[in-house]
Amino acid sequence: MPDSLAADVVVIGSGICGSLAAHRLVTQGASVLILEAGPRIDRGQITANFRNSSRKNDYMSPYPFSPWAPHPDYHPKDNGYLVQAGPYPYPAEYIRVVGGTTWHWAAQAWRVLPNDLRIKTLYGVGRDWPLTYEELEPYYYDAEVIMGVSGAPNTGSPRAKPFPMEPVAEPWPMRRFRERLAPGGYEVVGNTTARNSRTYDGRPACCGNNNCQPICPIGAQYDGGIAADAAEVAGAKLIPKAVVYRIEHDPQGRIAAVHYYDPDKHSIRVTGKLFILAANGIETPKLLLMSASDKYPTGLANSSGTVGRNLMDHPSSSLTFDAEEEMWLGRGPQSPSSINTLRDGAFRSERAAFRLDFTNISQVYAAAQDLITAGVYGPELEKQLRYRAAHQVSVKNVLEVLPHPQNRVVLSTQKDALGLPKPEVHYSMDDYVHRGMAAARTHYARIAELMGGTNLRYTPEGQYANNQHITGTMSMGNDPKDSVVDPFGRTHDHENLFIAGTGVMPTSATCNSTMTAVAIALRTVQHIRQTA
């Protein structure tokens, strides 16, 4: 490997946003180099890892972390990579491999609601986005065509064209939720997902492996690995195990190069005309902060002081109960249906909005563990296992949190194996979240009632699960004083430095964040093309 490399465009991070940006730019004639900190992985091997795993409910267990490019890993014990400063835990999960974290997503490819982008104007909380839904809409569709997205037409997000695919067939238990909740005023609809209902772009239709997380064994849902493959086939050069540790600028503030370590800590300098940071909402701000210089003592792209700040995600509470009738969760995809009518309203001035999501994940593994923990043995063990596998269901929320500057990613004083600072997160939950969670509980109770539910088990109050939707840490905005990038993803401070990923979202909004990040990334690429 030479000590220096060069390309027109250098992309840092091979996840879904970086790889799709790379693919489009190389298709348009640029030479593109993708630097990925992690190794290549193989779908078959990850599927085997899952089947051999001793922790089937730990979605990270099939994805071992690399010593030279660790990602957070909490089981069987915390590897200590993501340093927790509190006061609220933020155990984010992400995967540093070629293709990134969408290897183990549930393919939820949601569009925001138009009002999500005007939350400050409409409800006096959070912040407005520097673009409108109408500006974003064509790029949503662009992304939907690439990723093979389908869904219900009535989720509150207007569309100019129909989905490129018919919705995925509705699993039986979701039908029963839909039918039994309708009289209570709840409209249960199919989720908007990047999951094939037919052969699409050379990938097969879903065959109900019920294993979207941690790995779809057949590639029936889109992921960043598919995007990275496509970028390479189109001519992008991808270098795995390349840990970018410094961004170098020239005296005028333009980016001249990035420097990466290989696993042996051999350093390579990569020059380019244009750079796109797409290493996720924690690793990208970490890299910007690590690249501080005499000219930029608080880090690159950070004249606003907001790099790493306004960290957001979607916390979840849930209710698990036994439905009156046999549901047998576990046939078909894992996360097929939800309620979307609670995502917007005047209440947003007071408390958080949310989507309500019904799981279709097989309950067998969890039920077996619960029964054994309770000491249920003998014929009763199998009998109760079958009952729970048939009847146990759950509903959870995906709840919007507001941006707060004190919730942030900073550089830890602790170092990883290459001697690079670990990321440290400061996180808290406010009453806006807690009030939203309280509202969700009333809906959970009503849903259980309509389903004839018994044995209701709420998650403990104040203890929320995390959804790995890392947002806000490099927010876009029109004002360089309070944002990191402009509405097109270009950093205010460095003309040839762009950021792609969920970190540029000014608010977490009321749905999973990947699709919005991809749409914004495609818009960024369009802008690069028009202004180059």
Place this chain on the structure above:
Amino acid sequence: MDDPDEAGPRDPRRRALLLLLLAAYAVPPIEWAFAAPADDAGRDAFLSASNLITGRSKLDPGLTSRLYEALVADDPQFPAHVQALDVLIRKRAIDPLQLQHSLDTGQPALAALPRKIATAWYVGIVGEDPNARCVAYETSLMSVAVSDHLMPPSYCSGPYGSWSQKPG
């Protein structure tokens, strides 16, 4: 890279290895013969306790062996403990639903055993983290118990859309 076909059956090294393997298969090693009685007692007790804990009188012999060996590898005391557990169960004719409570209150040294055995059979996992390992998945009893309705996750549940049908 060696060509896998290069060394055919007539290769003398392969022939010698094959004969050695056949001999090993036909004649049990001496160590095995000596160890047999104690090993058999442990295996018998494991099978007996497994029958009670799983609620199944018929258990796959191959999986029984693999789980037993994994449990012994995880804990060298397992054969002795499982024999003690089996004796206790037989002597007191303990109801499986009372077993855990009975051990927790009266036999704390054996209290961890039923969960180990149930986890091995039902979840297919032997040992505790960080030494836990998966011995069975598709053939674990949690998979077998619901196989009339569900495939183990990561296996295709049927043709596209089959999941829309009412289970049964």
